[in-house]
Amino acid sequence: MRIALLGGTGDIGEGLAVRWGRDTDHELLVGSRDPEKARAAADDYAGTVADAGGDATIKGFDNAMAADRADVVVLAVPPYHVADTVEAVADTLDEDDVVVTPAAGMKRDEDGFHYNPPGAGSVTALVRDAVPEGVPVVGAFHNLAAGRLADLSLDLGIDTLVVADDGDAAATVSRLAEEIEGLRALSAGGLANAAEVESVTPLLINVSSNNDDLHDLGVRFE
């Protein structure tokens, strides 16, 4: 399978690229607005995977070309860039693709981080509204600490929550998630349930910052 990581030069893109690179045979397409940066990141990630004993196919492209070549397109961009990133690649998306959104809207004040969804109700809903009609959207990979994901020496042992209205797309993304060693995919239901999933992201930051010896937290449902 071909997986595009749009905005893949960022930290969540790096984490997913090196995990999939080490743990699967999927072809990974790092996307960026700047294809030079994408190629440099792809080489860097391939090096990280090789250092961990893996052998990954990771290439860099501009976002639209990465999306065009991919079966699964991950929007690994900050929440305020989600809408314009979808717009920039919309022509390349069709019903056979799956668009995956891991972003959560947050604001920070003196108390900590707070969930701050866009007007659509969640970043996931914003993506659903932005993609061409018929393109399946899946929310997943929200609650993974990027630094921990990118450090291949660390075991995960955590869950990721998947929301989707399209059962086949949900199954595809859940399977991709579980191919990452130590990651379990759990369904949180339809796209309408995305806000509660995205809310866990600021919560994890607050819990990490208020407890000594805890950092880069993930969550496990037990």
Added chain:
Amino acid sequence: MRIALLGGTGDIGEGLAVRWGRDTDHELLVGSRDPEKARAAADDYAGTVADAGGDATIKGFDNAMAADRADVVVLAVPPYHVADTVEAVADTLDEDDVVVTPAAGMKRDEDGFHYNPPGAGSVTALVRDAVPEGVPVVGAFHNLAAGRLADLSLDLGIDTLVVADDGDAAATVSRLAEEIEGLRALSAGGLANAAEVESVTPLLINVSSNNDDLHDLGVRFE
């Protein structure tokens, strides 16, 4: 220590009563608007603890009398009864008490459960606004499945998140939480961070209902 469980005839009250009854020596005061129901529930819970080999002091009172006698007052009532329960016991609360709120506002639709906070921003904030000035408020015990808590044959192995603006009150409640076997208390910061904590309650229900073999879920931060 004396712990009042207002609305303690309900399921979260039962769970906390039997866990503290079995695992600690605290005196437990089950409160209800109907003191007869409170006494019947207290006897029932004491029987459950005795069946598990414990020896608990659990008594029933009307809510105001339970609150008056207690050091820690847990508002174990549904979110829509939180404000009037606080009002009913407000005269009994002072700065030496600690008021604990475990409730989360939720609404349900065809997709699942959704976080639905009151106008104050969270149930915790509503309690903070409702108690007499100077009475410390702590949010805790939101994310515990009541049925699992009440079944003493089940191990917990999960976390509870604590939010508070008063450090001493937070420490008291965290200690009480950790006296329950298998429960770890983690700070999620100040009361302003309560919404993200309360949001986990509908999420747990959605995850339970969308995954076979998972039910009565708790959460662990790892």
